[in-house]
Each structure stands twice: as C-alpha cells, then as structure tokens.
Amino acid sequence: MRQSLLTLLASSMLATGALTSGCASTAKGISQSTFVAGPDIALTQTAPKGTALAIVRYPAFVEDDAELDFADAYSAMAIGGGSGASDQVETQALTNAMILKSNFFAMSLYRELAARLPEHSVLLSPHKIMKAPDGSLTSEPMTQAESIASVVTVDFTAYSYPDLEEMMGDKPLSFGDLVTPVVTVRTDPRASVGSEGVLLASSPIIGASAGGNYSQAISDATTMQSGRLEAGVPELDIISQISGTPRMSPATQGVGQWQDAAVRSYPIEKIQLSGTALAALGSDDTDILEAPFTNGFANQIISMINTTDATKAAMVRRADNIADYDESLAALTLVGSDDPDYLARVRYAERLLEAEQKYLSVQSLRLYDGVINGEMGGQVRDMLKAEYRILEQRRKLARQQNTSVALGILSAVVAGAVIANSGGDSQEDCRQARMQRQYNDCLNRNRRNQGSSLGEQVALSAAIQGAIFSATEAMRRNKLSKGVGTNYLQSVVPALDAQTEIQVDLIDSSETITAIRFEDLKTKLSELYSENQRALDTIATQCAYTGPNDPGTWLGACENGLANGSGVGIFRNNAGDLVEHYGYAKDGVADGPGYRIVRAPSGSYSVEGNFSGGTANGVARVAQSGSIAMRRFSNGQDMGEAPAGSIMSTPFRMGARTG
C-alpha cells in the first residue's frame, strides 16, 4: 500500500505541477491606453484646399476566394508570436469577428475625429481583403474616399490572436470587454521621407507599414517615370504585415517622445472596457471605446496632423486629381506658381476638389450612421454583451481552476510533509539477520515502527486524494472554460457570416449610389470648369530630364523638349535608386529651389534646398531615418553641417526656412 500511495502521490504532483505551470489567466486588459486622454489638442494645421485631414481605413470584408489565404496568413503571421490555429472553424469565426469589430470600433475613431476636426475633413475608407492578380493577399478600398488627398491616414484593426486556445492568455484579443487596437498613422510617402511616411504604428507592424509605404512610393515614382502623374493607395498595413511585404527598418521612438524622422512605436495593448458601460451599451449613444482609447489616440493623431507638412503630404494626390480636369495644370500644382493666370486657374481646380471632398464626406457620414445606428450596430452591441458574458464565465472558471490548482499544490505539500515525518528510513532490512531470534526482533521493531505511523498514514492518504481530486478538477474547469468559448464561436459562425454580408451590402450599396452620382458630379464639375477657364501661358507637359545615367522624365513646364520651369523629374542615380525631384529645372537639369527624394532600399532620404546644374548647392535640409539636419552642399557634395540659423530655400510656396 505504501508503494502505491507513493506512486499516486508522485503522479498527482506531476499533474499538479503541469497545471501550475499552465495556471489559467483570467484575460485581463488595461483600463487606459498609453494614449492618455487629456485636454483636447487644438488643430493648428491648414490643409491645402480639397485635402482631407484624416482618412480612417479598416478591414471591412474578406472576398470569398481570399478567405482561406487570409486565414492561413493570419494564423502564420500572428501578432503576439507563435503560429498555427487550433481549429479551422474557430479561426474562421475569430477572423469574421475581428473584421466585424474593426468595422464597429473604427467608427469610434471616425466619430471622435469628425467631432474635433472641421466639417468634411475626415473620411472613412473600408477595405476589402482580396487576392491580387499575382495571387498574393492584398486589400483595396471599397469606396472612393482615398481618391481625396489627406494629411494623414489611420489604419485601425480590432485584432484577435488567431488561436482560441490562447484566448485566456496574454495574447492580443478583441472579445467581449477586451479590444486590442492595431493601428498605423501614416502620411504620404513624399512627406516624412525618413520614416517612409509612417508616423506611428503598433510595434509589431512598423516594418511592414514602412515597407508597404516604400513599395507604394516606388510604384508611384515608376508610374510618373512613364509619364503619368498618379498616387496609388497602399494596402492596409495589417495585410502588409500578414502577407509578408518586404520590411523596412525606420528609426523608432516611444509614443510620447519626439525625435525627427522616427516612427512612434505603439505597444500592443489589450484595452479593457468598462463592464458597467458595456452592460448599458445601446441604451444611449455612449461610445465605450472613447474614454479608454479613442480620445487619447485622437489627440495623438491631431498632434501629428499639426506637425506634418501638409503641402508635401497632399501634392501628388492633388495633382493626380487635378489631372482629371486639367492635365496641363496638374504638374504645375506640385510646387505652385505666382503667375496670375496660374493662380486664377488653380483656384477653380481646387474648388472642384473641395466639391468632391464634401460629396464623399456625405458617404462617410452615412456609412457611420448605417453601422452605428442601424440594426447592424445593434447586433454588434448585442454580440459584445454576449461575448462579455462568455468571457466572464470563462474568467470565473479560470479562477475556480486556479483555486483547484492551489488546493492541489497545498495537498501535495501536506503529503510531502507527512512522508518526510513518517520515519520511512527507520525500517530495517531483516534479511540481514543471522539468527531466527534476531530476525523476529527485527520484524517486531519494524511492526512497531509501522504501528506508530498509522495516523500519519491516514493523513497522507487524505492529502494524496485531495491532490488528485484538485488536479482533476482543475483540468475539468480548464476543459469547461475552453468549451464555453468554443461553443460560442462555433455556434455564432453563421450569424457572423450574416452580419458580414450585411456590412458588405451596406458598403456596396452605398458605393454604388455614391459612384453613379459621383461620376455625374465630376462631369458637371468638369463642364463648369471648362466654361470658366482662361488660357495658361505655361502649361505642363512631359519632356526630358537629364539624369546621371539614363534619361529621366520631367512632368511640368518644358521648353525645347527639356525641363524648364516647375514640375517633377524622375530618374535613377548612380546607385540605381529611383529619385524624385520636385522643384525647378533649367535646360533639362535641376536648377533653383528643389525637394529631392532618393528611394534607397536601405531607407529613403530627402534633400531640400537650392540646386544648380542638377545637384544640390548651398544650404539644404537633409531628412533621413532618425534625423533631420541642415547641411552645406557644393556641387552635390555634402560639405558638413550648416552654421546655426542658416536659411535654406524651398520650392514650395512658403518662402525661405531657417534651420
């Protein structure tokens, strides 16, 4: 019996040890984001006309033929480490829930920004996740909101780790009262060149976000080189993250820090919403994400809008839009002009862009209304409440599991103590006796020893039984807890599918209606524009721009087939990197104030100042990853730091700047 007890005790302790190491988490989050909500930061930025201040982008839908690829990529590149989903149906449910919640919670950000920024300056851009022609995973905007230039774009995803087994652990989760925002704040890749246009991003996706922006910039520059002024729309950063877009490594800094040309790194946070507020959700128009997250995040966004160079952020997309109405004007708007004919003409063109922006803002407002105030919003709120109940059940079971584990440990410790005190070492080996009498005395002594530990044996037995029961109970609670989540997710799959379809209907229907009228509006705007235009003395065309190796392309003012006047030139430098030069040219080479961007694979950098004979000459501002500095140049050679207070020239209509 003694041996069997010892064996049981050992196995019990092993089981208890295993449970101890896997002690259940109760899935808690933080009640307040790193973005501490403070007094509202006022907007000090003035965007060029026809430019939005912020566009909120979010994953709204996964196309049928991309579902499997998305689920695979989502599992393989999980944020939070590890890979692989435990169950395909559950992963599918988590995917759908993530998409649905991104739809819902992105509205919180839209609402906050729209309330704090001027009318029509905030737009919504839902994205569909799909397969690109080459079979890779990508995303595309479902509306035309991103055809409008914007100072910043904000990507928002309510993220959940793809494995349900990890639901109660520390992995990111958006379920019930927990929301894990994965976000990016970006500007155009022509602004904030040193950070590849990324201003802030969730830590795990900084590399993908910078890589995505870099790829877009290369694609845009290549298009410009072929003679078309075009600004593409980058895919969602969360898609760049999971689809393995080549990464870049810009300098980073903390959320509250300030370093030039560095990305603010936002840690993954599981925001825990107020249970009371969640219970009351839907009874009024309270936004449950506002206090713990959105308010502070909106402050961050506005602060970044204020410090972003809006002219550079908007110039290419605005020119792209203006080209729809007036190709001969488009490239001239990149750096502008003081010519009265130009000024008169650009004023009309800008007014057209403003009309487009206002029109599209109506769509955003109605999308918000459709999601938040309709049946769908009600369903998502019900879903959040149901999930909260599920999560609370699981937390309760996890606490009970932890109690069982604790009891098991206690029982094991007691059993160990009994064994230690039972004098187990005093048993003699009677086979060593040489005489029968000695053998009998030995047996009697051993019997006496056994007889004296009877009480201890009872205690030992009880402790061991307690440990076994506690361990079994802990495992049972664990199983029950997982079952609660699994049952919910598996049974809710059809409802999630239905809600996703409704969401798609909502956006598709909205886009169809908007697009028909939008085309009509653009036609009418175009007619109005044509009726009111005067001739331009200088018009933008395409001509040669001399690069060091191969002939480059100039879009802008030309004379005798060569760049002469303002515009943009694209060429490759000696290293083979694509170079964009915004500013002025004379006889085919850069001459006068210019803003040059070099897209190097190791990281982009820009030089803004005076150019002559095609190279930088004089004081220029150099922006690269992690630093912005005033330097002196002579025939393109960097001669060192510029003296304090040096003045540089800029091609943009803002006059000289001091360093």
Place this chain on the structure above:
Amino acid sequence: MKHVLMTAAALLLPTTAFAQTTPDAAPIALSPEQSEQCITMMSGFPDDSPESRYVFFRLAQELAKDVTPELSTLMAQYMVENETRRLPADTPMLDVIEDIADPVLRQAAPEQTVAGMAHIAYFNALCGQFVQGQVDSLLAFNPDLNATNIAIREDALYLRQILAESLDRLGASQNMAAQAYALSLVIERDDIEYIGFEDEIGELETLFMGDLDTKLARSNDAVNEGMDVDAFQDAVTLANDMNDQAREQAKGERLWTLVRILGGGG
C-alpha cells in the same frame, strides 16, 4: 440715373429702425464742416428704398477700391495740367458717377473721367467712415442686401475700367501705378467671375449632397430591414445550451472522480 432730392437728415441720420439694429456701429468722427460737405456730395442719392440707397453707398465704396497714393498722384498730374478739370469739392457724387458712365464724355474728355474718379476717391477718403456706417445700418436692417454685392462690383468694375482706359489714352500706360491699377482690375474681374462659379458649384453641391444623403439613408434602411435580427440571438441560445450541457456533464464527471478516489484510491 435718376436724380433724387433728399434731405440732409434723411441721408445722414439712419432711421430709428436702422439705429436700433446697429448698436455697435463705429462712431463717425467728422467735423461739422466735413459732415456738411459729405451731405452735399451725397445729395441726389436715392431715398426711395433701402435697396437703392445700399446700391449707391456700396458703389461709391467700390469705385474707390485699389486707388493707391501712387495712383492718386498720377491722377492729380492730369488734373494739375488741366486745372479746369478739377471738380468742385462739393460736386454731388451722383453727377460724377453719371458723367463717368457717359459714353460721349469719356470719349471726348478722358481727363474728365480721371477727375471724376479722383473726386470719388476724395469722397471716400473724406466720408468713408460715414459711408460704411450707412452700409452697416442698411445691412443690419436687411441682410439680404448682400445679394446685390456682385452686381454692384460688376458695375463698379465697368466704371473703373473706364478710368484705366482714360489713363491709357492720356499716355499713362507705362506708369507703374497705372499698370498696378490695370492688374487690380484683372484680379477683380477674376474674383467676380469666381464668385459666379462658386455660386454655381455651391448649388451643384447642395443638390448632389442632399440627393446622395437621402438616397444613402434609404439604402441604409433597406439593408437594415433585410437583416435577420434573430440569427445572432439563436446562436447565443445554442451556445448557452451547449454550455449548460457541458456543465452537467462536468458535474457527473466530478461525482464519478470522487467515488473513484474515495472508493478505489487506497
């Protein structure tokens, strides 16, 4: 243009209604002599309706726009050379405006046009505060008067172009002040045309935005109505049933474990 005799009191003193609606109007600090001169110069301005009064006050303002000190000096040169062209200080404004608009006079005597415009500039310099007070009072009485601004600016531009042509004919085309004035007329023309464009685009915006908003609201309603609102609750009920069943099963297992431990564990 119709000459209308009006009393000084009617011109200078806003009606009670006007005064009541403009409590914050800036005080007009003119000497009695200056006031008298302003009254005389404005004799002939219509008093039959606030609309026509507003038009004349605003026209007087607009006609003096962009008259820089350099341009005043230039205009004075032509008047000095031909002293008889200088208008008496108390010449009524209405007469001056009518003369500038007179096609025969402006062809035959461009100096007269220059003198007329110089007189208007003098009037605005002397009586500007008073004129602004009148404009503010009338606008406070009827804010819709603003709607006539474009027409007034167009009329004023027409008369100002006559001044520019007159200067040109008098040989001042190379003068920088004259060139600056000509450029200001181009800008004014652009502004006026742009306002017309702005009005048209504004109407287009209102039409399209209103229409879109209505259509999208209907579309939202239709989509929401088509939603199966019971599907989610059914799913939750199913999950709850499954959980209850699992709990019952766990209870049974617990009992069995206890029996096994207590009965067979030793």
